[in-house]
Amino acid sequence: MxxxxxxxxxxxxxxxxxxxxxxxxxxxxxxxxxxxxxxxxxxxxxxxxxxxxxxxxxxxxxxxxxxxxxxxxxxxxxxxxxxxxxxxxxxxxxxxxxxxxxNSNAVAELAFGMMVYMARNFFNGKSGSELKGKKIGIHAYGNVGQNVGRIARGFGMEVYAFDPFMTDEQIKNAGATPVHSAEEMYKMCQYVSLHIPATEQTKKSINYDLLKNMPKGAVLVNTARKEVIDEEGLAKLMEERADFHYITDIAPDCDCFSKFEGRFFATPKKMGAxxxxxxxxxxxxxxxxxxxxxxxxxxxxxxxx
Ligand code: 3PG
Incomplete structure (x- = not known):
């Protein structure tokens, strides 16, 4: 049988x-x-x-x-x-x-759950900020990325996407403004949401040099994989910039992030899907x-x- x-x-x-x-x-x-x-x-x-x-x-x-x-x-x-x-x-x-x-809608909804949680100071009662009017850059515009785009438009965010495997036309038809390099997108967007797979090419590719140019109040949202982050570079940047935030559904290997109180959040267990x-x-x-x-x-x- x-x-x-x-x-x-x-x-x-x-x-x-x-x-x-x-x-x-x-x-x-x-x-x-x-x-x-x-x-x-x-x-x-x-x-x-x-x-x-x-x-x-x-x-x-x-x-x-x-x-x-x-x-x-x-x-x-x-x-x-x-x-x-x-x-x-x-x-x-x-x-x-x-x-x-x-499972892509579930992952996209969690990304917004974490964004709101961070923007409202973990619901601690202090005055926070809104997502409306903010620029979000979606790194890889596949199934999850496009759901993030749809929800972001509902929040009134400006939606940008970088995806080297899609044409401008395809990205526009799926509701985002195409950007032609990761560097350009990270420079422009206060929020960046990661949706790249973990491959030999992408591992540790989200690094200090890419992240350092993000605008004031930067928020990096990771519902992809921890392997794509250069944790050492990100931790160094968060030491240097008190305005940089990291929210993730995949707890980092390095326990050095817990000291960034109010700027770092990881779900206790990967739960996007x-x-x-x-x-x-x-x-x-x-x-x-x-x-x-x-x-x-x-x-x-x-x-x-
Ligand atoms: C996926 O790749 O589909 C998501 O990361 C969900 O993973 P999970 O099934 O382990 O929750």
Whole structure:
């Protein structure tokens, strides 16, 4: 019998697990569940006899892929797939997929939750500031970036976007003013929201030199990945500039940020995509993609081409 594993250290909402179960069992497949596991060894043991698996930020390392002797398809229920060893997947004939767009509204809403929280001084009662009329620069204008743009327009912000993979026309049609370099955008915008993936090219690319030119009262918003930040450079800048703020859904590795009281905020646990709606959208999309691949060989959304 075809076995599908959901391996989520950060579990989906129960309604999403039930929805995935229905899709999988309607095909006559078996669903197994591994949630909140204590160690990577538990994950390695759980993959031994599965044909397909659904993960979130769970680390699908070479060891995991090699231990999954029967694995044919792995779906990251979400956008970023930097947690999957794609080379190992390809070497073992495993198709790797993501579910782009399915959780993007949730992530974008959290970005605004954090922006308002910071602009209103963590709701401590002191006079804060408004988002209306401020310039926001969206770094990468894909699914999450465009949702940020939509919400920003609702707040009355001026919306700019830099995305080297989009034409000016595409950016304009998606409601933002195109900017042609990151440098230009960071110079202009008090708010910058990051939506770039973590790749060899982008790691540590948000650095001192780029950030130092942001206008007074700068706010860097990170709902992307901690790896894209040059933490040393950012911390140095925050030492030098008492007006610089950093709000993030992914706690930095360096504990040096906690001293920037009133200018730094990190969620206790990455929670951008942690809504029932996003869990259902991404989880069910992952289940459908697995069924379509196993039954029809459909490789749409494959990322290890
Ligand atoms: C994504 O890449 O889809 C988001 O970062 C969400 O990740 P999560 O599923 O681990 O919450």
């Amino acid at each position: 075809t076995k599908v594993l959901i391996a989520t250290d950060k579990p989906f909402a129960p309604v999403a697990v039930n929805g995935i179960r229905e899709i999988v069992e309607a095909q006559g497949y078996e669903l197994v569940l591994l949630e909140k596991y204590a160690s990577q060894d538990e994950l390695i043991a759980a993959v031994a006899d599965v044909d397909a698996m659904i993960i979130r930020s769970d680390k699908a390392t070479k060891e995991v892929i090699e231990a999954a002797k029967k694995l044919k398809v792995i779906v990251r229920a979400g956008a970023g797939y930097d947690n999957i060893d794609l080379a190992a997947c390809t070497a073992h004939n495993v198709v790797a997929m993501n579910t782009p767009g399915q 942690q809504t029932e709606e996003a869990n259902v959208n991404a989880g069910l999309a992952a289940a459908h993609q697995i069924v379509n691949f196993i039954e029809k060989g459909d490789e749409k959304f494959r990322v290890n081409k």
